[in-house]
Amino acid sequence: MATDENTNQSLEQLPLVKALHYERLSQMFWALQIFLLVATVQRMALGRVTAALALATTAALLFLSLWLLRQQRYQLAATWMLGLMMGLCYYFMWLSDGLRDEAVLGYPAILVIASIIGNRKIFIGLLVVMVVSLLVLGSFNSLGWYETRQVESNINVAILLVLILLITAYCIRLLINDIRRLMTQLNEENQRRRDSQAQVEALVNHDGLTGLPNRILAAEQFDLMLRHSQRQGQSVALLFIDLDNFKPINDSLGHSAGDEYLIQIARRLVDEVRTSDAVSRFGGDEFVVLMPDLPPDESIIGRADEVLQTLREPMLLQGHELSTTASIGIAIAPADGTDFATLLGKADMAMYESKRAGRDGIRYYNTSMNNDAQAQVKLISDLRKALQADEFSLHYQPKIDLKSGDLCGCEALLRWQHPTRGNIPPEEFIGLAERSGLIVEIGMWVVQQATAALSRFDAQGLPELTMAVNVSSLQFRRGNLDRVVEQALTESAIAPHRLEIEITESMLMEPGEDIDHTFHRLQALGVTFSIDDFGTGYSNLGYLNKMKIGTLKIDRSFVSQLQLSPQDTAIVTAIIQMANSLNLTTVAEGAETQAEAELLAKLGCTQGQGYYWAKPMPEEAFITFAQARQ
Numbered sequence: 001m002a003t004d005e006n007t008n009q010s011l012e013q014l015p016l017v018k019a020l021h022y023e024r025l026s027q028m029f030w031a032l033q034i035f036l037l038v039a040t041v042q043r044m045a046l047g048r049v050t051a052a053l054a055l056a057t058t059a060a061l062l063f064l065s066l067w068l069l070r071q072q073r074y075q076l077a078a079t080w081m082l083g084l085m086m087g088l089c090y091y092f093m094w095l096s097d098g099l100r101d102e103a104v105l106g107y108p109a110i111l112v113i114a115s116i117i118g119n120r121k122i123f124i125g126l127l128v129v130m131v132v133s134l135l136v137l138g139s140f141n142s143l144g145w146y147e148t149r150q151v152e153s154n155i156n157v158a159i160l161l162v163l164i165l166l167i168t169a170y171c172i173r174l175l176i177n178d179i180r181r182l183m184t185q186l187n188e189e190n191q192r193r194r195d196s197q198a199q200v201e202a203l204v205n206h207d208g209l210t211g212l213p214n215r216i217l218a219a220e221q222f223d224l225m226l227r228h229s230q231r232q233g234q235s236v237a238l239l240f241i242d243l244d245n246f247k248p249i250n251d252s253l254g255h256s257a258g259d260e261y262l263i264q265i266a267r268r269l270v271d272e273v274r275t276s277d278a279v280s281r282f283g284g285d286e287f288v289v290l291m292p293d294l295p296p297d298e299s300i301i302g303r304a305d306e307v308l309q310t311l312r313e314p315m316l317l318q319g320h321e322l323s324t325t326a327s328i329g330i331a332i333a334p335a336d337g338t339d340f341a342t343l344l345g346k347a348d349m350a351m352y353e354s355k356r357a358g359r360d361g362i363r364y365y366n367t368s369m370n371n372d373a374q375a376q377v378k379l380i381s382d383l384r385k386a387l388q389a390d391e392f393s394l395h396y397q398p399k400i401d402l403k404s405g406d407l408c409g410c411e412a413l414l415r416w417q418h419p420t421r422g423n424i425p426p427e428e429f430i431g432l433a434e435r436s437g438l439i440v441e442i443g444m445w446v447v448q449q450a451t452a453a454l455s456r457f458d459a460q461g462l463p464e465l466t467m468a469v470n471v472s473s474l475q476f477r478r479g480n481l482d483r484v485v486e487q488a489l490t491e492s493a494i495a496p497h498r499l500e501i502e503i504t505e506s507m508l509m510e511p512g513e514d515i516d517h518t519f520h521r522l523q524a525l526g527v528t529f530s531i532d533d534f535g536t537g538y539s540n541l542g543y544l545n546k547m548k549i550g551t552l553k554i555d556r557s558f559v560s561q562l563q564l565s566p567q568d569t570a571i572v573t574a575i576i577q578m579a580n581s582l583n584l585t586t587v588a589e590g591a592e593t594q595a596e597a598e599l600l601a602k603l604g605c606t607q608g609q610g611y612y613w614a615k616p617m618p619e620e621a622f623i624t625f626a627q628a629r630q
Contacts, residue, residue, distance in 0.1 A: 024178075025069050025077055028113055032085065033059055049091065058088045078114070079122055085110050087127060161223070209259055209282040210266035218288055219340040220278035220363045222482070225278070226333055231294065236333045237300040239289040239307065240347035241269075244325040244359045246285035249317075259320050264315055265324070272310045288344070294332075304328050304362045310362075325360035327351050336365050349449050383429060384416065387445060387543035390419050394449050395616035398625065399468070399587060399609045402601040407629045409466035409500070411609065412450040413616045414442070434472050443475045446485045451492040451499060453619055458494075460625045468500040468530060473507045473515065482521035496526030500551065504532055523548060530587070534575060544582065552579050556590025562599055578603045 036059040043052035061084055068077035089106035096233045107130050114126050143251035213221065225236045234487030243265065252259030262285065269279045271288060278290040289307065294300060311326045329350030339344045346365040354363040386392055392414060399409040416424045433439040447469055475481045489496055501522060507515070523529075531544070544552075554575055561568040572588070579586045588600045591610035600608055614625055 011188075022069065022072075022074070025065070025074060025081070028081065029062065029066055029069070032062060032081070036062070051095075054088065054091055059085050075526060082110055082114050082122065082126055085113075086130065086133075090137075093137060121415045145303060154391075161464065169551055203354060207283075207344060210263055210281050212266050212270075212287075213278065215280070215282050216291065218278065218282075219279075221278045222290055222333075222340045222343075225290055226338060229292050229294070230334065233540070234292070235294040235335065237291040237294055237303075238331050238333065238343050238347045239291065239300075239304055240329040240331075240344065241289065241307070241311075242327050242350045242351050242355070243285035243287075243289040243311075244327055244355070245323075246281045249322060253318060253320065261315070261317055261322070265311065266319070268310050268313075269307065272307055288347075288488050298334070300330055301362060301364075305332060308360070308362060327354035327359050329354060329365065330362065351440060351484065374431055378577075379424075379429060380432055381436070383433055383436070383442075384417060385436050386418075387442060389419070389587050392442070392445065393417065393618065394446065394453065395618055396453070396622040397602045397609060397616040398614045398622070398629075399466075399607045400613050402448040402588075402597065402605055402608050407463065407465065407626050409468065410622065411468040411470075411502070411616075412446060412453070414446055415616075434474055437474065439472050439474055440478050443481070446470075447481075447484055448488045448491075451488040451494050454494050454498060455492040456619070457623065457626070460623050460627070462623065463630070464498065465626075466498050466500050466528075467494075470532065473503075476507070476515045482525065485527060486525055499529055500528045500530050502530050502532045503552070505534065512612040530585075533589075544584070549584065551587060552584040553572045553589055553609075556610070559588050559590045559600070559610070560592070572605075573603055579606075 005434050019548065027557050036055050037536050040052045040055040040059070043055060045047075053587050064080060065077045065081040068074075068080060085106065089110070095310065107312055110126060111130075112405045114122055133308070134441065205214060205220075206212065207214050222236065246258065246261065249261055262281070265287070266281060269289060273279060273289055273291070276292060280288045280290075280526075282288060291300065291303060308326060308328060310490040313324070315324055317320045328345040329352070331337070331343045331347040331350060333343050336346050350363040355362045357363070394412045395415050396410040398404070398407055398414055399411065401408045414426055414430070416426075416429055418424050430439070433442055443500070450467050450469050457465060471481065485499065485501075489499065519529075528550040530553055531549055533555040534552040552575060554572055558568045558572050558575075562572060563569075576586050585606045586604075587607040589609050591600060591608045591612045593598050593612055596610075597608055
């Protein structure tokens with residue numbers, strides 16, 4: 001009961017509950033005043049002055065409830081009102097026909113009123129008092145201690161009963177209205193809760209940017225599609241789509257443009273697929289399309305190609321016309337699996353195979369991809385152990401001054417001697433090292449070993465050589481490269497300008513404060529930079545000037561065709577002339593014949609590097625080569 005009282009008290013503090021209490025009490029007050037006025041007039045007409053006086057007195061005392069009501073003392077006003085009415089009913093029963101008096105009908109009406117305007121405590125209190133009063137009256141009559149008078153004429157009783165009935169009906173009507181209002185409010189509240197729940201479910205199951213289903217909802221959709229398709233003897237295709245050029249757009253035009261780009265891509269995909277298909281976004285630039293109800297012998301490649309063609313259409317974004325390409329991997333259920341996570345992983349493998357094949361293409365999953373993936377996982381695990389097991393080494397390929405023929409430097413090249421597989425080519429493990437992040441730790445080791453080797457070359461009396469070291473963008477972003485280089489130079493006591501950091505053209509185009517900060521810190525140390533494989537990437541001259549690049553390395557693909565292709569000769573000539581005008585050093589990679597070396601020198605190339613002079617070799621062999629060259 002205490003809990004109910006506390007609940008009532010807390011409810012009374014709410015504005016709507018207070019307004020309802022005031023309204024109901026006011027209605028009850030005026031309804032009772034009308035009832036008392038009519039009853040008083042009736043009693044006066046019958047000559048029942050005493051009864052009329054009792055009714056009038058009650059009406060006057062009832063105004064105290066109105067005063068309490070306006071003081072916002074609702075429960076006290078209700079208690080006073082109900083107590084007066086109960087006392088009046090008992091007064092008439094005591095002076096009239098006792099338990100057979102029509103006034104006893106007022107008790108149920110009072111209880112109805114109490115249920116509307118009072119709390120549980122008032123209701124129970126009134127009920128107890130009513131029961132006791134009726135028992136007392138009945139007992140007094142039965143014992144003969146008090147005799148009631150004769151019953152009045154039927155018409156007077158009827159009038160009084162009608163009044164009691166009307167006031168009771170009115171109270172019941174108010175109670176019903178309150179119940180209806182409460183039910184309406186409950187329905188509205190339930191609807192608000194359903195709407196809120198629907199919004200929460202939408203947020204949980206949908207991508208906040210594009211509104212497409214996310215991974216959670218896509219998994220549920222796949223399960224439904226698969227069950228239906230299997231009953232029909234059909235398949236479900238999962239297309240894993242990764243946009244090829246999202247990062248440059250996002251970085252160059254800003255995140256707002258990147259968001260708009262993804263929204264437009266989402267609209268294109270939704271417009272392109274069938275109504276039975278489902279498009280979802282998994283975050284970043286990854287989308288998944290589920291295509292159910294495919295006959296077993298139907299190829300999905302045609303539909304995937306239509307999706308790819310739609311994505312290729314130029315897009316206008318913030319005044320820029322952009323070309324979009326994507327790599328798509330396809331896995332089919334149930335042939336490739338019936339579990340969503342399994343199928344998604346296989347489509348992901350196929351998508352990466354498409355990227356490795358040159359992007360902007362489509363690949364089906366096949367078992368060889370899984371075998372390749374397992375082999376890569378094993379190779380990454382071996383890479384983690386290789387550094388601690390001292391399985392890596394550096395080989396050095398000489399760089400020759402094409403004018404004088406002197407040895408002027410070398411490039412440090414990483415080699416891995418696997419304990420069971422033997423020598424593993426760099427092209428097989430460097431990419432894995434970058435994707436796994438191991439390139440950061442391996443790159444630190446390379447810088448330390450290369451500078452230490454340069455110090456040992458000096459100790460052997462070799463001429464002052466430069467040492468070129470390849471560095472990936474991941475080392476710039478995550479590896480504290482500037483600190484690693486500074487420490488390595490300090491420990492080896494090598495002049496900073498003798499260390500040459502080789503980067504790719506694409507790295508120059510990668511924006512980011514971390515890359516810029518590391519780049520400028522290294523320049524401040526006095527380290528030099530060269531662009532590896534120049535001419536195969538962006539070839540942005542503005543970045544060459546901005547970043548103060550010192551050397552351009554002409555890609556071996558141009559050098560190998562130098563005597564056979566006039567176009568390659570023209571490209572090499574243009575690179576050399578441009579570099580000379582910018583006061584840059586040029587290094588031709590991949591020269592294998594004397595004719596190529598002589599032609600490069602004739603074109604004005606500064607240095608050469610290739611099998612014509614020497615292959616990459618271990619440190620001892622390089623020292624021997626350098627001494628012989630002297």
